[in-house]
Amino acid sequence: MNLTSQLHETAKNSAEKIAYYFMGKSSTYAELDAAITKFASGLEKLGVKQGDHIALLLGNSPHFVISLYGALRLGATVIPVNPIYTQDEIGYILNNGDVKVVVGLDMMIPLAEKVHTHLPKVEHFIICETDQKGLEQPGVENLSVYSKMKSFTDTVASGDITFKGPELQDDDNAIILYTSGTTGKPKGAMLTHKNLYSNAKDIGDYLKMNSDDKVITVLPMFHVFCLTVALNAPLLSGASLLIEPKFSPKEIFRITKEYKATVFAGVPTMYNFLYQFPESNPEDLQSLRLCISGGASLPVALLKNFEQKFNVLISEGYGLSEASPVTCFNPLDRPRKAGSIGTSILNVENKVVNELGEEVPVGEVGELIVRGPNVMKGYYKMPEETAATIRDGWLYTGDMARMDEQGYFYIVDRKKDLVIVGGYNVYPREVEEVIYNHPDIVEVAVLGIPDPNQGEAVAAYVVSKNPDVTAEQLLAYCKEHLAKYKVPTTIEFLEELPKNTTGKILRRALKKQVTQQV
The missing domain is CATH 3.40.50.980 (Rossmann fold)
Structure with missing residues (x-):
């Protein structure tokens, strides 16, 4: 099939x-x-x-x-x-x-x-x-x-x-998805008919999609998150798509009420806009049985605030283009863990390994690797990159993660985004989570910047809804909640953070923007 x-x-x-x-x-x-x-x-x-x-x-x-x-x-x-x-x-x-x-x-x-x-x-x-x-x-x-x-x-x-x-045939190429090219020219991930069908079916079953569902399809269809979770999986389940050409908080609230939508899939930025929308009411999303978040890590503070305001569960998951894309999701039949990407979905195996490819103990940080029927055939016309990414049947994601005793995974950060301060590892997401908890902060991105003494230092770029909040106040807040080497040495206020078309904050574009201003 x-x-x-x-x-x-x-x-x-x-x-x-x-x-x-x-x-x-x-x-x-x-x-x-x-x-x-x-x-x-x-x-x-x-x-x-x-x-x-x-x-x-x-x-x-x-x-x-x-x-x-x-x-x-x-x-x-x-x-x-x-x-x-x-x-x-x-x-x-x-x-x-x-x-x-x-x-x-x-x-x-x-x-x-x-x-x-x-x-x-x-x-x-x-x-x-x-x-x-x-x-x-x-x-x-x-x-x-x-x-x-x-x-x-x-x-x-x-x-x-x-x-x-x-x-x-199952192994025939169905789609070639070009990656965003953050480390060079975009690479085309070859996804087969089996890759796409298995992932759409498995995630549809995992999230209990059925013919009664009405799924808001507002994520870009050309992006793999939407393609599988908000397009293919609903159609495989016989559900109805509520196709929206672009994201607008006002429009999302309108169609949810008018059509009695049951499932919404979005990235963290969308949830932030919905939460901050001044005209929203707690009853606006009452028909939704499930909200799905992916594409980037969802700040725990935003997750809790959104759920408390609208009384709807957000299930966070994880995926990447090379895996069609979903590998993990918070299950619906067990407790959801805030900050976690959940457990391995049906037929997919995830594990955390060290640089030798050996599985690390529970709770330790390593690279997340994946295998299953959803893993790509390889990169189009790039055999060397394919061999470096798929080893012994495992897809090496480049994301740093840890697993707890119950098999829930937590993304710590991108391997390439790691900041090393005086020999200590600082994961930007950890610092971002702390800053997101500050009541005046709307968005934040953390980068590593060159430092003559420590090698690298932590820099935070924030969007605030309070024009009176100062860098000194945020710095003092960080010192209360972070080890000294994790505290930003630079805090800069911006009107907005650069994002891609799915609303994902682009750290590399921000780094380029900051470098050009210096």
Whole structure:
């Protein structure tokens, strides 16, 4: 079984069940499956074959769902791309990923005009129209690129509803997810049909998703967190998606009440915005049975404040692109532990090891490694990086963690973010947790900065809701709660912290920003 065949089965058995709501409209599973089938057939008529690579430059929309599942039904490999990436970033992924077809909004037309000569392998640009003009827009002057453009609507309309598609193998590539590239050029993690299906099914079962659920899908669909937890898992469970094109606290509260949403998945920044939203009421989220947090560590103070205010449980989990992505989640049938990423999910094994790959004793810090049916095949065209990351069947995550006596894991920090002060290890998250507990702090990020005496020193960059709070006051607060070598030597106030499209705070972008100011 795979994602697209399971959706086809759901469409046969629950044809009139609503698959998604979007911008005031809805689609049944039968209607969605028909569009997927016809899009797959339309791609084949354009010359797309099993194994070809198709990039999606799309935000959250039915276009994304239809394109993703349609391409998979044809046996093509999908490469989701953040549509707000720069021209150079997009060009690198399309070239490195050997992309044959690009699916994007009509806003992509000017970009296609500029870069198409540098993308010799791209044969078609399929444009998802956002207005009635279709492709007949001013500005399309380059006939060679215009000849490559096809309408999404026409592609679907040209398809055959009886299209069957090839037989898909478990080990065939389904998606290539490019990592954020914090340590160099992005790497493409090759995820197979088995990787994606197993993780979506296991996390859906773990979180008890079912056909009665209505899942708010507001995380970016091109990001692996949303892809598995808020898109694939709900569709495998026969649930309904509440697709939101962008995050807005006001809109989240509205749709939760209007549609009686049952599941919300978000990153810590989203929970912070929801908690801080001045017009919110404790009853606003009463229909939710579960909130899911991932993408970054959720500060314990925020978790407790949010749960107390809205009376809804937040279950924190952990994952990474290379693991499709989920490896751990706080279980629903046992106590949730604040600050923990939970226990290993079904069919996935996690353990904490030292630099020799040996498992460390309970409570000790080491690197988290993972194995299971969700672990990627490898990095696309990067055998050396693959060999360094997957060893003896284990995926080395690069995250520092510890495990307690009950098998709950705790992320301490990224291995590369570790700050070494005079030979002592300082994990930024530990310092951030303390500062988050201060009542005037909205956000904080901690970095290591060069220090002539200690090698490195701790620096904290904070966003405060109180303009009167001072660095001296925060410093005194830290001294009360942290060992001396962990106390920041620098505390700087910023209007906002740099974040990626999922709302994750970007320490490296902050470090670059700070360096440029010096």
